[in-house]
Amino acid sequence: MARISVLLPVYNVEPYVADALTSIQSQTFSDIEIVVVDDGSTDGTLRIVEQFASTDGRIKVVRSTRNQGLSAALNLGLTYCRAPFIARMDGDDIALPERLEKQLNFLEQTPGVALVGCASIQIDQSGRPIPGLRIARKPEKKDIAQTILLNTPCLHIWLARHEVYDKLGGYRDMSFSEDYDFLLRAWTAGFRLSNLPEALMHIRTRPDNMSACVEQRKAHYYIRNLYRERVKCGHDSFSKEAFDRRVKPGKLENLFFRLALKCAERGVLVRHSLRPFIFLPLSAVLSPWQARYFFDSIRLKLAWQGAMHAP
Numbered sequence: 001m002a003r004i005s006v007l008l009p010v011y012n013v014e015p016y017v018a019d020a021l022t023s024i025q026s027q028t029f030s031d032i033e034i035v036v037v038d039d040g041s042t043d044g045t046l047r048i049v050e051q052f053a054s055t056d057g058r059i060k061v062v063r064s065t066r067n068q069g070l071s072a073a074l075n076l077g078l079t080y081c082r083a084p085f086i087a088r089m090d091g092d093d094i095a096l097p098e099r100l101e102k103q104l105n106f107l108e109q110t111p112g113v114a115l116v117g118c119a120s121i122q123i124d125q126s127g128r129p130i131p132g133l134r135i136a137r138k139p140e141k142k143d144i145a146q147t148i149l150l151n152t153p154c155l156h157i158w159l160a161r162h163e164v165y166d167k168l169g170g171y172r173d174m175s176f177s178e179d180y181d182f183l184l185r186a187w188t189a190g191f192r193l194s195n196l197p198e199a200l201m202h203i204r205t206r207p208d209n210m211s212a213c214v215e216q217r218k219a220h221y222y223i224r225n226l227y228r229e230r231v232k233c234g235h236d237s238f239s240k241e242a243f244d245r246r247v248k249p250g251k252l253e254n255l256f257f258r259l260a261l262k263c264a265e266r267g268v269l270v271r272h273s274l275r276p277f278i279f280l281p282l283s284a285v286l287s288p289w290q291a292r293y294f295f296d297s298i299r300l301k302l303a304w305q306g307a308m309h310a311p
Contacts, residue, residue: 002033002058004100004159005081009073010036010091014043016204019127021052021059023094029101032087034059037077040067045091071178075170087159088179092204094127095157099200103159106196113141114161114191115183117154118200130205141194143303144187149224150300152180153193157201164191173240176219176247184227214257217289218247253287260287 006024010017024034036059038046046063053059060080064073078086085107087100099118106116119137122130136155139146144153156179168185171178183193222243229236249257260283267279284291 002083003031004029004033004085004087004104005083005162006032006034006087006089006100007074007077007081008034008036008089008091009039009070009077010041010045010049011039011067011070011073012041012043012045013091014041014045014048015125016092017045017048018052019094020089020091021049023096024089024100025052025056025058026097027095027100028098029104032058032100033081033083035062035077035080036060036091037062037073038064039069039073040064069173069175071171071173071175074178078165078170081162081165084162085159086162086165088156089201090156093157094123094202094204096200096202099157100159102196102198102200106194107159107161110141110194112192113194114164115154115158115186116160116194116196117158118196119198120155120157120201120203121199122205123202124205127202127204129202135199136203137197137199138195140197141192144193146303147300148184148187149227150296150303152177152220153183153187154195155179155201155203157203160186167191172238174219174243176213176216177223180220181223181226184223185230188227188230214249214254214287214289215247217257217293218249219243221292222246257287257289260284260290264290 008020008024013020021034024032036049036053038049038061049059049061053061062077062080064076085104087103089095103116103118107113117138119135121135122133124130138154147153164186167189168182171182174181187193226236226238263279263283263286267276267283280294284294
């Protein structure tokens with residue numbers, strides 16, 4: 001049996017999936033199985049995946065006849081993951097060669113941690129690092145308790161012990177922030193989390209996979225409320241119907257958020273200019289969800305700095 005199952009959901013990522021698979025095949029740690037779940041792709045994604053599988057016996061291809069969404073695709077793939085450790089990534093991500101080896105070494109040497117992420121570099125559609133964006137780092141074990149409600153403690157590029165998935169029963173049926181919900185439920189269940197400070201993944205940003213949408217932001221805060229319910233009552237009131245109702249935006253709400261996001265992008269990606277002082281405040285004025293995000297980002301930075309300087 002393989003030591004690591006790599007869970008790779010894919011949907012209409014024909015231009016990128018070959019790079020994703022090649023990056024996993026090229027890992028310095030090779031005792032793996034690769035579970036690729038095609039979630040009803042309508043382009044050439046499945047054809048490329050099957051070509052890879054025909055020459056690499058480590059690749060299992062699981063097909064869904066229709067697009068069911070990421071949570072369903074992940075849960076379907078989990079039923080095929082047999083290894084004691086499960087690694088996550090998406091079909092347009094690129095893993096650097098030592099990613100799995102370094103994450104596995106950390107978990108084997110740190111038995112008190114059940115799931116470990118890593119830092120990442122954002123790349124564009126062509127695979128080039130996006131100018132103006134630094135390495136995206138997440139807090140390490142000692143800092144997560146102070147920051148977990150301000151932002152997701154790990155990106156989706158983690159390695160976790162299989163028992164985490166067994167305990168939680170996989171992912172819940174939600175269209176946005178399923179990873180954040182999974183992590184908060186893991187934390188509530190007593191599993192400890194951490195991150196490696198080294199950038200071991202390239203995360204692709206493209207127009208059709210932008211995670212920053214108003215539904216994503218609303219889902220984030222709804223999931224935080226579910227966490228508080230669990231802490232207080234031992235369970236939460238999640239339902240698919242309630243989730244969909246809470247995150248659905250109005251037309252004007254969606255319009256102003258998109259305008260706010262454009263302003264934020266112009267403010268963040270420009271250095272040595274007055275633009276950040278113009279566009280970032282304007283972004284916050286246009287959308288309360290963007291204002292809340294900025295406020296939480298400031299709180300996150302302060303909490304992280306305070307944790308790092310704590311004795």
